Amino acid sequence: MNTQNGSRYHEVHARSLADPEGFWGEAAREIDWIEPAKKIFDPAMGLYGRWFAGAVVNTCYNALDRHVAGGRADQLALIHDSPLAGGTVTRLTYAEMLHEVKTLAAIMQDFGVAKGDRVILYMPMVPEAVVAMLACARIGAVHSVVFGGFAAKELATRIEDAKPKLIFSASCGLEPGRIVQYKPLLDEAIRLSSVKPQACIILQRPQQACELVAGRDHDWAGLRASAIAAKKSADCVPVLATDPLYILYTSGTTGIPKGVVRDNGGHLVALKWSMFNLYGVKPGEAWWCASDIGWVVGHSYIVYGPLANGATSVLYEGTPDFPDRDRWWSIIERYGVTTLYTAPTAIRTFMKWGTEQPAAHDLSSLRVLGSVGEPINPEAWIWYWKHIGQGRCPIVDTWWQTETGAIMISPLPGVTTLKPGSATFPLPGIGAEVVDDAGRQVEHGGGYLTLTRPWPAMLRGIYGDPQRYRQTYWSRFEGRYFAGDGAKIDEEGYFWLLGRVDDVMNVSGHRVSTTEVESALVDHPSVAEAAVVGANDATTGQTIIAFVTLKLGLELGPEHAEVLRAHVVEKIGAIARPKVIIFTDDLPKTRSGKIMRRLLRDVAEGRDLGDTTTLADPAVVAELRRRASSGAAEQ
Numbered sequence: 001m002n003t004q005n006g007s008r009y010h011e012v013h014a015r016s017l018a019d020p021e022g023f024w025g026e027a028a029r030e031i032d033w034i035e036p037a038k039k040i041f042d043p044a045m046g047l048y049g050r051w052f053a054g055a056v057v058n059t060c061y062n063a064l065d066r067h068v069a070g071g072r073a074d075q076l077a078l079i080h081d082s083p084l085a086g087g088t089v090t091r092l093t094y095a096e097m098l099h100e101v102k103t104l105a106a107i108m109q110d111f112g113v114a115k116g117d118r119v120i121l122y123m124p125m126v127p128e129a130v131v132a133m134l135a136c137a138r139i140g141a142v143h144s145v146v147f148g149g150f151a152a153k154e155l156a157t158r159i160e161d162a163k164p165k166l167i168f169s170a171s172c173g174l175e176p177g178r179i180v181q182y183k184p185l186l187d188e189a190i191r192l193s194s195v196k197p198q199a200c201i202i203l204q205r206p207q208q209a210c211e212l213v214a215g216r217d218h219d220w221a222g223l224r225a226s227a228i229a230a231k232k233s234a235d236c237v238p239v240l241a242t243d244p245l246y247i248l249y250t251s252g253t254t255g256i257p258k259g260v261v262r263d264n265g266g267h268l269v270a271l272k273w274s275m276f277n278l279y280g281v282k283p284g285e286a287w288w289c290a291s292d293i294g295w296v297v298g299h300s301y302i303v304y305g306p307l308a309n310g311a312t313s314v315l316y317e318g319t320p321d322f323p324d325r326d327r328w329w330s331i332i333e334r335y336g337v338t339t340l341y342t343a344p345t346a347i348r349t350f351m352k353w354g355t356e357q358p359a360a361h362d363l364s365s366l367r368v369l370g371s372v373g374e375p376i377n378p379e380a381w382i383w384y385w386k387h388i389g390q391g392r393c394p395i396v397d398t399w400w401q402t403e404t405g406a407i408m409i410s411p412l413p414g415v416t417t418l419k420p421g422s423a424t425f426p427l428p429g430i431g432a433e434v435v436d437d438a439g440r441q442v443e444h445g446g447g448y449l450t451l452t453r454p455w456p457a458m459l460r461g462i463y464g465d466p467q468r469y470r471q472t473y474w475s476r477f478e479g480r481y482f483a484g485d486g487a488k489i490d491e492e493g494y495f496w497l498l499g500r501v502d503d504v505m506n507v508s509g510h511r512v513s514t515t516e517v518e519s520a521l522v523d524h525p526s527v528a529e530a531a532v533v534g535a536n537d538a539t540t541g542q543t544i545i546a547f548v549t550l551k552l553g554l555e556l557g558p559e560h561a562e563v564l565r566a567h568v569v570e571k572i573g574a575i576a577r578p579k580v581i582i583f584t585d586d587l588p589k590t591r592s593g594k595i596m597r598r599l600l601r602d603v604a605e606g607r608d609l610g611d612t613t614t615l616a617d618p619a620v621v622a623e624l625r626r627r628a629s630s631g632a633a634e635q
């Protein structure tokens with residue numbers, strides 16, 4: 001598959017780790033600093049020290065102004081393709097994008113938004129969302145993008161925590177055959193939150209307008225038109241490399257999402273490096289990361305990475321099968337996309353649809369194919385390589401997390417010998433090892449994935465909760481970052497990711513906390529107790545299975561499962577919808593009262609049960625198994 005010499009990787013990696021500061025210092029030269037760092041890494045703050053401390057930079061300058069100044073004003077920065085909006089395609093050059101960002105940044109300043117202020121975005125996949133992110137970066141404001149599929153309560157939790165001065169939102173989002181109203185959810189979230197934003201800037205989409213709340217809401221287009229008429233424009237505000245760029249909430253093992261804080265300097269360095277060295281992306285080339293701006297993949301590889309490298313980023317508002325199942329392949333053909341970066345769930349879905357659709361399109365522009373978000377099974381890897389890459393394009397399986405900010409474990413095309421299903425090795429400058437329960441390194445075999453040294457795009461903390469930061473990531477294994485993933489090292493030292501080892505599920509590449517779904521279920525008046533597990537699923541990686549005990553005396557039919565699913569969707573959003581709900585009179589617990597999730601997962605997956613001697617009531621297990629095998633009726 002790849003005939004390149006794998007030993008070159010080890011040479012490159014060993015050299016980088018012998019002098020990580022030298023390695024990252026060299027990478028940092030690709031960034032346009034206002035003032036470069038005197039020290040690449042400052043370990044003064046312990047393990048989670050500071051990268052490029054004292055350096056001054058502006059992320060937006062590196063993403064936009066730099067290219068315009070460098071003679072690339074007319075190159076496309078963004079192509080927005082939206083079959084849902086009647087096939088609208090919007091193209092924005094770097095100069096146009098910069099104009100939009102300068103204007104919006106000036107509008108934000110008029111609202112009193114300044115460096116360090118938080119701004120929430122609750123937006124569909126439209127160019128204005130990217131403009132708003134960059135406008136925040138331009139003036140040093142800290143954006144927090146909330147995935148548009150989240151329900152009002154989830155948005156409220158984030159408003160409460162981030163305390164934004166301003167919120168950007170839209171009247172609606174689009175799904176095949178349906179308009180999804182955003183505004184009522186925003187209004188409800190603000191009502192639920194004790195923190196109120198000073199103002200909301202609302203994009204009225206032509207598909208459906210919404211009512212604006214007098215004194216609080218402002219029409220985006222109106223503000224833009226007056227700002228342009230008044231020739232308003234904001235300059236870049238210099239920020240420290242260590243100042244925050246954004247907060248992005250991600251699911252943890254508790255019901256409360258963690259606000260991962262990312263800074264400016266190290267993030268830029270790592271993204272610029274990975275985009276170029278993994279994908280060879282050059283200015284003007286079309287790059288397509290088919291994620292959502294609400295996730296870290298969208299932040300790093302739709303917005304900041306591609307733009308820092310002067311590429312043309314494709315922003316897609318749609319599903320893979322609308323209007324037809326060949327939509328993705330026609331996008332690649334139409335825009336000459338050189339890299340497709342997507343999740344294994346999408347690839348497995350395409351596999352089910354067959355090879356006819358991709359074969360009908362000219363995919364010869366593709367050079368590299370990326371995978372992210374979940375382990376890619378060898379079958380899907382080979383299918384992707386054969387039918388999309390047509391045997392020409394290396395598959396770059398990239399392991400990373402919201403917390404890491406940039407790709408950490410991945411092949412280097414042309415350098416690493418690939419193995420289908422393995423993310424191969426840690427990138428240069430990155431230390432990763434697998435350890436056992438006691439924190440001892442496992443040379444070959446399975447264990448917990450840890451990172452052995454700080455890295456430039458690393459999270460700066462959990463917003464407002466330094467204790468949780470230390471506790472979650474840096475305390476389980478002395479001197480190591482604990483990723484929460486299981487991994488195996490094979491006899492040739494290749495890393496194979498095995499999924500989460502904590503109470504976090506991975507559904508279609510999205511992190512969903514079991515606790516959050518449980519809380520949503522228990523919130524329903526009919527539910528006494530709930531336990532949620534992720535069970536293996538051939539398409540989505542994992543699927544959500546809920547075991548529910550109803551309140552005493554309640555005899556509800558199987559249709560009640562649908563009521564509970566709808567309740568979860570209302571509380572969290574469609575990504576958290578349990579696929580199967582199994583009603584049970586009791587849940588298996590240890591004597592100390594802890595729900596035995598491993599056992600429930602075994603039941604859900606129809607496997608033989610492990611040791612049940614610690615069960616308070618072993619009879620429950622037999623009952624659960626019986627229910628699980630008839631669970632299809634409740635799907």
Ligand code: PRX
Binds near residue numbers: 297400
């Ligand atoms: O379990 C790992 C899985 O996704 C988790 C991170 O999720 P999130 O922060 O939402 O970021 C998504 C992608 C950057 C990880 O802890 N994961 C991510 N990439 C891979 C993966 N599992 C296996 N292989 C991957 N390539």
